[in-house]
Amino acid sequence: xxxxNLLVGLAGVLAAAAPILFAVLGETLSxxxxxxxxxxxxxxxxxxxxxxxxxYTTDSLLLGFLAGMLIGAVVALIVAFASITLKQSQxxxxxxxxxxxxxxxxxxxxxxxxxxxxxxxxAPIPVLSDIPxxxxxxxxxxxxxxxxxxxxxxxxxxxxxxxxxxxxxxxxEKPAAAYIRGANVNLMRYVYTVIxxxxxxxxxxxxxxxxxxxxxxxxxGLDGIGWIALSITIFGGWNPARAAFGAYLFALLQWxxxxxxPVLTQVPSQVLQVAPFPLMxxxxxxxxxxNAEWVERTLAAMPESTRKFFAKLLRAMxxxxxxxxxxxxxxx
Amino acid sequence: MNVELKNIHKHFGKTYxxxxxxxxxPSGTIQGILGxxxxxxxxxxxxxxxxxxxxxxxxxxxNGKPVVIHSPADAIHVxxxxxxxxxxxxxxxxxxxxxLLGRSGGLFPNRGAVAQDFKRLAEQFDFSLDPxxxxxxxxxxxxxxxxxxxxxxxxxxxxxxxxxTTGISASQKTKLFATLKKLADQGMTIIFVSHKLEDVESxxxxxxxxxxxxxxxxxxxxxxxxxxxxxxFGKIVTLGERQPAKSGxxxxxxxxxxxxxxxxxxxxxxLDLRAGEVIGLAGLxxxxxxxxxRACAGLVRPVGxxxxxxxxxxxxxxxxxxxxxxxxxxxASRLEEGLVPGLSLTDHFVLAEEPNGVxxxxxxxxRLAEERIKAFNIRGTPFSTVESLSGGNQQRAELALLxxxxxxxxxxxxxxxxxxxxxxxxxxxxxxxxxxxxxAILFISSDLEEILQYSDRVLVFFSGKVSAPIxxxxxxxxxxxQLIGGKGWQEKGGSHA
Numbered sequence: 024x025x026x027x028n029l030l031v032g033l034a035g036v037l038a039a040a041a042p043i044l045f046a047v048l049g050e051t052l053s054x055x056x057x058x059x060x061x062x063x064x065x066x067x068x069x070x071x072x073x074x075x076x077x078x079y080t081t082d083s084l085l086l087g088f089l090a091g092m093l094i095g096a097v098v099a100l101i102v103a104f105a106s107i108t109l110k111q112s113q114x115x116x117x118x119x120x121x122x123x124x125x126x127x128x129x130x131x132x133x134x135x136x137x138x139x140x141x142x143x144x145x146a147p148i149p150v151l152s153d154i155p156x157x158x159x160x161x162x163x164x165x166x167x168x169x170x171x172x173x174x175x176x177x178x179x180x181x182x183x184x185x186x187x188x189x190x191x192x193x194x195x196e197k198p199a200a201a202y203i204r205g206a207n208v209n210l211m212r213y214v215y216t217v218i219x220x221x222x223x224x225x226x227x228x229x230x231x232x233x234x235x236x237x238x239x240x241x242x243x244g245l246d247g248i249g250w251i252a253l254s255i256t257i258f259g260g261w262n263p264a265r266a267a268f269g270a271y272l273f274a275l276l277q278w279x280x281x282x283x284x285p286v287l288t289q290v291p292s293q294v295l296q297v298a299p300f301p302l303m304x305x306x307x308x309x310x311x312x313x314n315a316e317w318v319e320r321t322l323a324a325m326p327e328s329t330r331k332f333f334a335k336l337l338r339a340m341x342x343x344x345x346x347x348x349x350x351x352x353x354x355x
Numbered sequence: 356m357n358v359e360l361k362n363i364h365k366h367f368g369k370t371y372x373x374x375x376x377x378x379x380x381p382s383g384t385i386q387g388i389l390g391x392x393x394x395x396x397x398x399x400x401x402x403x404x405x406x407x408x409x410x411x412x413x414x415x416x417x418n419g420k421p422v423v424i425h426s427p428a429d430a431i432h433v434x435x436x437x438x439x440x441x442x443x444x445x446x447x448x449x450x451x452x453x454x455l456l457g458r459s460g461g462l463f464p465n466r467g468a469v470a471q472d473f474k475r476l477a478e479q480f481d482f483s484l485d486p487x488x489x490x491x492x493x494x495x496x497x498x499x500x501x502x503x504x505x506x507x508x509x510x511x512x513x514x515x516x517x518x519x520t521t522g523i524s525a526s527q528k529t530k531l532f533a534t535l536k537k538l539a540d541q542g543m544t545i546i547f548v549s550h551k552l553e554d555v556e557s558x559x560x561x562x563x564x565x566x567x568x569x570x571x572x573x574x575x576x577x578x579x580x581x582x583x584x585x586x587x588f589g590k591i592v593t594l595g596e597r598q599p600a601k602s603g604x605x606x607x608x609x610x611x612x613x614x615x616x617x618x619x620x621x622x623x624x625x626l627d628l629r630a631g632e633v634i635g636l637a638g639l640x641x642x643x644x645x646x647x648x649r650a651c652a653g654l655v656r657p658v659g660x661x662x663x664x665x666x667x668x669x670x671x672x673x674x675x676x677x678x679x680x681x682x683x684x685x686x687a688s689r690l691e692e693g694l695v696p697g698l699s700l701t702d703h704f705v706l707a708e709e710p711n712g713v714x715x716x717x718x719x720x721x722r723l724a725e726e727r728i729k730a731f732n733i734r735g736t737p738f739s740t741v742e743s744l745s746g747g748n749q750q751r752a753e754l755a756l757l758x759x760x761x762x763x764x765x766x767x768x769x770x771x772x773x774x775x776x777x778x779x780x781x782x783x784x785x786x787x788x789x790x791x792x793x794x795a796i797l798f799i800s801s802d803l804e805e806i807l808q809y810s811d812r813v814l815v816f817f818s819g820k821v822s823a824p825i826x827x828x829x830x831x832x833x834x835x836x837q838l839i840g841g842k843g844w845q846e847k848g849g850s851h852a
Binding site for chain 1: 406407426427428431437443444445446447448452455456457459460461462463464615658
């Protein structure tokens, strides 16, 4: 492979990761507040279809994206209402919504199957796109990809550097403690779930108006992406920066599966297509290995300096979920 | 700040948790609130700190002005801050983030300025807290210190402390008391809620006693302990005599046991625990006693040495084998490890029985539950879920669940958070079981008086070091306190029994 192809390929990885990124960031915000939005897979399919349909009908890409965000927010609102106000199981509600939204997408999307419609065009950033290597990889993308870079940074900044972001961490960790510090826990949970839902709703149009334009129904290649995003949220330890790393890693693995196919002819192509999934599971295992008792024991047996190094490494890698994830909050 | 509570009522359903309470606390006073579990102390404090609202008709008056407190945020706004028994902080977050969380201000907090305020306050009270440390690495005592300076920073002029001496070390307690006295001298009002008489007597300027939701009376020093106990319980309660140690056959024998986890190493412990004997494990939380008792329960595998139960080698066997051999372990977290929230008392007794076919005989289970509820004096019905019981009654339920016959009972903080009457009851039941089954008891407690009162011998833990067994009858609380703090290990040191 020559250098140019490699750069184009890497740029493609960044673009392909954008929908996963939006979904992961949305889910991260929602779960940080303590609400699991399990409807993600269905939401992404539904917003991909409706985002394309709206853009096609109105001939406006912007309206397509807004429609996606609105639908994502509405689905998240249902999750929030059922879990926060009605105190029902988030898992059950989310799962049913995931299935419903998926079927709705396939059913309502029929008239738009295979239609060619508007799509985002690459918008190179002047000056920046001329930097060697970095330019072609990062700055000759579609607008939505730039938005995805920005979203990572903003989400990280919000959670770790702002006052409301600290409170958000607190709400997911120990709502009672956040409450005595003046937080309106349930209102904030609504807000973050809905904002998170709107972000998830951006994932669909990012795909159907960008990565792979159009609506192809069941062969869109999109089904399952929500579940992957869910696992990347965990892999990312509810930290936007780490989650972004996970999303890019997954997109990279998928791309490698494609480019390696002609090289590794003796390996059946199905293996390479499926490989990213078990690899993600493996990474998840690695991340959480520090929780296992045998690891602690192995560590304890190591000489002091090595032990300290690995203990630090494991502590840095380990991510524990917000302690109040999925737990309704009641005053006393 | 002068605090006045006027005619405070609070009912839950038909029962009154607070009934017409009137209390006046002048500025600069350390006010003790005494009462057994369920006497209404917590309810009263939750009303003052905004967690719950009193029934209409009552008044809270601060410095002569009536105030309405709808939430904890309101409370801190008018100057009332509360330190909860389980610190309401965020363990995975840094100390400084915990400190600044909840203080209003701009979008991006100025961490540098906050850190300066933090340092100044910490120095003022001689607290050594690292702002960059994670809260889950702190002891309960340090987390209290963090909460105290946080509340002061937010402008608290009234500080409520709910059972603050539970789970902290003797030296931390000394420091806490010194801090509270200093604050009172500065004109703060301190409300100290406790069921520990000696703490209240040594600290408080005046004491109010609650019983069954009502204020029974207030007293000032000098305190008369037996009078206070009588006010709390409505009757006279005595501790009972120390019972001399019996030396039966060894039940549990440890031979050169070594244990390890990431933080601690325990090396070559030898011990013979005899039938009828009670050994107390003393030490600051996290000194290795938790790992030690779990090793005796078969939950932690030793890295070296052997564990023998009545002569049988059980080294490396599973928890279930230990249990079959008559080892029962009651962990500190009753609702997390000991009982199953959501299940009723009947369910628990049915589960603990030997399985008899696949189907459950409900009627028999209920009869059994009624029997045990009576025998163990549990306040609840066969249908009560365990989480609806008070702490003391949960502990009684756990005792009622002990299998029989038993050879070894392992207990972690068996009476933490319980009032004296429950403590005495639980220990009498435990000792009964001990004699009945000629079993032995190994227990962890952070209450040194409890350790000396109820054990025959004591093992002291200090960062993984284990003392030789010490005779409880000839040791004082002071001596024990020194050892726990790591002093005097030359004479008592070594790890052989």
